[in-house]
Amino acid sequence: MGRAIVITSGKGGVGKTTTTANLGTALAQLGFSVVLVDADIGLRNLDVVMGLENRIVFHLVDAIRGKCTLQKAMIKDRRLDNLWILPASQTDDKDAVTPDDMRRVIGELKAHHDFVLIDCPAGIEQGFKNAIAGADEAIVVATPEVSSIRDADRVVGLLAQADVSARLIVNRISAHLVKRGDMLSQNDVIEILALELLGTVPMDDAVVATTNKGIPAVLEGKGLAARELIRIAKRLAGVDVEVSEHVGLFTRIGRALGLSASPA
Amino acid sequence: MWNRIQTLFSGKSSKDVAKGRLHLVLAHDRTGLEGGRLQEMREEIAAVIAKYVQIDPDALDIQIETHKRETQLTVSSPITTRAT
Ligand SMILES: Nc1ncnc2c1ncn2[C@@H]1O[C@H](COP(=O)(O)OP(=O)(O)OP(=O)(O)O)[C@@H](O)[C@H]1O
Ligand SMILES: [Mg+2]
Secondary structure, three states, rough: OEEEEEOOOOOOOOOOHHHHHHHHHHHOOOOOOEEEOOOOOOOHHHHHHHHHHHHOOOOOHHHHHOOOOOOOOEEOOOOOOOOOEEEOOOOOOHHHHHHHHHHHHHHHHHOOOOOOEOOOOOOHHHHHHHHHHHHOOEEEOOOHHHHHHHHHHHHHHHHHHOOOOOEEEEEEEEEEHHHOOOOOHHHHHHHHHHOOEEEEEEHHHHHHHHHHHOOOOHHHHHHHHHHHHHHHHHHHHOOOOOOOOOOOOOHHHHHHHHOOOOOO | HHHHHHHHHHHOOOOHHHHHHHHHHHHHHHOOOOHHHHHHHHHHHHHHHHOOOOOOHHOOEEEEEEEOOEEEEEEEEOOOOOOO
16 A cells, blocks of 8 residues: 655645646656556646647546546656656646545555555645545645645644644755854754754755756756655655755865754 | 944844734734733723832833744733832
8 A cells, every 4th residue: 555645735736736847756666556547637747848738638527427447537757667656637626526535546556556645735625635635644835934834723623633743854955144143044844843954955046957858856966955855755655865955065065074963 | 235234233034023923913803902902001000000019101011922823821020029
């Protein structure tokens, strides 16, 4: 039996879809069998981030309505042997699906795959409730900003109520802004949200560039964000990888030389 | 640069300001209490205490703080000592 993990945030645009695509790809690269489920019905994006938009015939809502089998609705990624995506419908709205439908679909996927990653829509309404319904665990994505952390806190409360355990990814952190005192550090975010940290992903232009091409950054393997996302995937899979601190090169050199003892 | 100068003078970086604002906003979000309602509660509590001991209602301080997901309401007030 596999694990179903929902990637959620409350606030929109903080990196849920990017995180889902990259963690799923990295887990598949590690040899696991992975399905990515786009639960953002009406505003699907996972297909374009993965570069599979031209191959969709059926989608999640079709499968739920019995218009096709679940297998028929899944698209196999041609770049990796063991990676599938279950696209959302772009024309239906969120009420086309119920939490019970999701529990049934996710349960079926879990029976055949190691990881089912669910890309949650922004907000905390019906779409969110559907997305978390079949999940065993959650990854809360937050950027180091007041509004994102506030929304993440709301989501953490709702996940606790639903008995879904949550871990944190801090996304789009910028080491030089943190150093200058103009951005909350990963430790600030952990302290405020009181969640276990899964990892911190830096702000990285390579993410924007690879996303333009429909290639997950981890597949090209370029850039700091890709490197961290691969580490996070390993940590998710239980391969022991230390959570890295985001400190500048000079601090690191300084520390190596024993010049500075204070952690970031 | 200007940021650093500001930080030097006020002792507070924009990140510290963000952190302080977050603590307050989350305290309100977690209790469901709006900032204005908190003010009303403060006045009512001051009135209750004033029935028993002499206090300066303006000096009454209410704080809602969250640590490790536990939210704590603290009311503190100096008591005015009697003249006699
Ligand atoms: N670490 C990063 N560095 C740079 N850009 C990033 C990073 N993470 C995400 N982005 C960019 O931020 C934008 C929003 O990301 P994404 O679409 O994954 O967010 P989302 O949370 O899924 O949004 P929505 O709530 O609309 O579904 C995208 O343009 C993406 O390329
Ligand atoms: Mg998205």
